Amino acid sequence: MKHWPLWGLFAVLSVAALISSLGTAFQTLPLNPDMAEMALIYQGIVHHGWRFPFTWRFTQDNQILSLLPFALIFYALAGVSGASIIIQGWLIFVVNAVLTGLLVKVATKSWRWAGLAWLLALLASPMAIGQPAILAYPVTHNSVWAFGLLGAIGLIRYFTDRPGWALPLLLVCVGVGTISDPWFDAAFTAPVLLLAWKSPKWFQANKITRRALIKAVIITYISGRIAYFGLELLHMVPGRGIGFASLSAMLRHLVLLAKSTGILLQLYPFPSGGLTWMLWGVYLVGLCGAVILSFQARQQISPAVKVLLAFSGLSIGIIATAFVLTNFAHGIWASRFLVNVFYLAIVAVVTLSSLAQGACANPDLGCRPRANAPVLQENR
DSSP, rough: OHHHHHHHHHHHHHHHHHHHHHHHHHHHHHOOOTTTHHHHHHHHHHOOOOGGGGGOOOSSSSOTTHHHHHHHHHHHOOOOSHHHHHHHHHHHHHHHHHHHHHHHHHOOOOHHHHHHHHHHHHHHHHHHHHHOOOTSSSHHHHHHHHHHHHHHHHHHHHHTTTTTTHEEEEEEEEHHHHOOOOOOOOIIHHHHHHHHHHHHHOOOOOOOHHHHHHHHHHHHHHHHHHHHHHHTTTTSSSSOOOOOOHHHHHHHHHHHHHHHHHHTOOOHHHHHHHHHHHHHHHHHHHHHHHHHHHGGGGGGGGGGHHHHHHHHHHHHHHHHHHHHHHHHHOSGGGGGHHHHHHHHHHHHHHHHHHHHHHHHOGGGGGGOOOOTTTHHHHHO
């Protein structure tokens, strides 16, 4: 009974955040033909049958598996209208907020910190939900990133207690992402492979566990690329290509990366009034304080948190590197390529805050590992 007021407050804040984010989506996302892609495909199937999707010319980030099946169900239930198109994109945003909370729960074993992550995700700025980051856009990298968050849950469980569903879940996410969006390769698949390769050193995982994961992910990835090539032969998707930016463009991309990340983390644009400057400063100090205090408990970090933070760092780092080096970033709209940065930054900050709280509550334990902390399998 003593937790009822807290749960009541959480429910009120959740409803308020949901309503606020939905209102922001309606105010900041003007309808255009690109937003209606899934709705148009649904109407084509209704009028022309199931052969219609095979006549549609998708882009490279086609979202055929990550979004299309769910969008068809949604439009069958809700119908096609301007409102339903925007709501479809907003629901993707809400689902990813839920998965962000679940990811924190898996790492911290705490529903309280999971609830905080959920609320922080919903409280994204209007520039993140709408233009230019378009987190609530109906067709964007945000949809395939739901499988990135799901796959991260499977990754953590695979390296800790290894339930039977962890590896299959991870491989399904790799397969769906490989076929649906080449962006997923850099945001998820490459970090998973790199983390698996370094896992004996970073997490004391045994080499058999590492080899099994690397082989399974590579086989799944190759299968996904073959399936994508099949879609190319059917003229449903274009060929994949990548180009590198010039040195001068890379320098511009660095500035653009800082601005885009600031938009997603509500650090940019800079505030204009005195009060907003104070709030901005408190927010920035709080972020830095959580990171600094968490280092006091670095010896107490559980294997699940280690895997989560390592994956988050690799995913953010690889995407940021690709953002700078390739020629995809053109203007502030390129912030849509940093979808994973938004969610993983929340995950990292909330997880580090939980560690900081533990360090403050148990200052004498800052350099002594917990006796009951789970241990990964030793090297063989």
